[in-house]
Amino acid sequence: MRKISRWVRENLFSSWYNTLLTAASLWLLWVVFSGLFQWAVRDAVWSGGSAACQQARQLAQSEGRPWGACWAIIPANIKLLMAGTYPPGELWRLWVSVYLAALLLGASAGVWKGLLRETAIAIGAGAVVLALLPWSTAERLWIGGIALALFVPMAIFWKARLFRAIRWAVGVGWLLLPVIVLVLISGFSPWLPRVETTQWGGLMLTVILAVVGIVASFPLGVLLALGRQSELPLIRWFSILYIEVVRGVPLVTVIFMASLVLPLFLPGNLRIDQALRAMVAFTLFTAAYIAENVRGGLQAIPRGQIEAARALGLHGWLITLFIVLPQALRAVIPANVGQFISLFKDTSLVFVAALLDLFNMGRSILANPDWLGFDGEMLLFIAFVYFICTYSMAHLSHRLERILGVGER
């Protein structure tokens, strides 16, 4: 206590002008934070739809005082923000997809420790916290259940982790998951009615575009990076041409071409889905950048590593697979994750292809006369969701670097 009061005296009130500065700063902080508190918390409307918000605002205006935030805009539109115009009767398919992923992550966290387990526990805890928010009972059960879907298989597979077959099964599960989820969400006749991708939207579309983009662009980027160093001129020149051309074009142009220009060249009866085109555009675009990142890693491998491998009788692809790539890819984790974070945020450019991801769904809600004038609340919420997602990715990459850095200086 004495320490604190001494620190305060020495640093904040050591002379008359320091005292003055301290007072001025405190006043400024008070003005900002009391205003923020008044807007975001004290006078905020938390529920009741647009009518409640409009009413509160009009009342404040007539009394001549500042009005509060309309957080009610979020719960009132939560379904649109999360799943777009996906048919309400089919929403269970999205939940099942989330649960499949949760079960698999839980199983993996049981089989392999470390980062997977940390991730599973963090997501489970997040689900529990999220379930405490004012949802309907059904929604609350769905959300809270995610924690169970993570922790139960984690406990079961912890016992089974020693069997090699189990590990294989879990690995194969991850390979199949994207396919199963995409089929489930888009439907397959005649058992599940088809849901057109124009009905996909919100956070769900953002996540699907980002995940497909990341999963597909990474191997493609690695292949392009290897191709750029190939001794076969044809492959080398193709890789260089591809990388340089794509990097020379803005992403928005690539999506634009994929969604508007491409159909002009295709025969009229061949129709490729808009969302699929967007996925391809994101993948092809990101792959070029990944390729350049990976090339940096490849060039950082000391010559001695390759010579030692050759001297041991290893050849061509064995050296690439066991010696070069593991070291190169590890070195470029930060750069690649940066690229993936960019991709995640850039999915908001799909409005060019007439698709409504999280950000554009928010904008279209704001265009609704009911919600006119509540842009700040909506944008803050969207920014918050983006931040949670991208910060998780950044944090994950940071942990991954540390874990893979074992034994290296």
Added chain:
Amino acid sequence: MAEEIIICRDVHKWFGDFHVLRGVNLTVRKGEVVVICGPSGSGKSTFIRTLNRLEEHQRGQIIIDGIELTHDVKNIEAIRREIGMVFQSFNLFPHLTVLQNITLAPIWVRKMKRSEAEALAMQLLERVGIPEQAHKYPAQLSGGQQQRVAIARALAMQPKIMLFDEPTSALDPEMIKEVLDVMRELARSGMTMLVITHEMGFAREVADRIVFFDQGRIVEENTPEEFFRAPTHERTKLFLSQILHH
């Protein structure tokens, strides 16, 4: 006389305009230990790197264990399987444990079973004196230990010939001995060895023959006793006076 396992006839190599190897002739018999010395830039390192095709020779003939080194990839692979190499800078794979470093080539090149390869690796680690380090990563070991792992890694391919390219030059003085001891033991076991080194004590004790390189040629070749007692070439005398009285 044992059979001739390495035969080099008039080997030439250029780096661009620079004529590094100017007609090297050398024959090594099975079980022989040949120490190669010479001033830096004399081509000795380039020469032993031509023996397993880390460098390509442009003229002359190199025959290893009856197989001639040509552009034929099959021949190159066959020869690399017979030759182990130890580098000045160790060149261990930093992302693999000691055990994985040693077993990688036996499993993927010799198609050995994992369990077999691991047993062999442990046996070799025992031989170089560091079985307790098997599950560590290279960066966690001292320089001397790393170089001994590198020797074990090369031996795991069960080569007929071992090449050493200044194996102790990057080591602190107190670690040089532990590496030389391993090499001494290896020489005694009958391994054919070509060793580039400035450790003249080691050369005197272990070598069957010392070869002196200068300007891309072998200028002197003799038994250790004769080499140190009565060097014939001027360049050799100068080199020895510098290296022994520095």
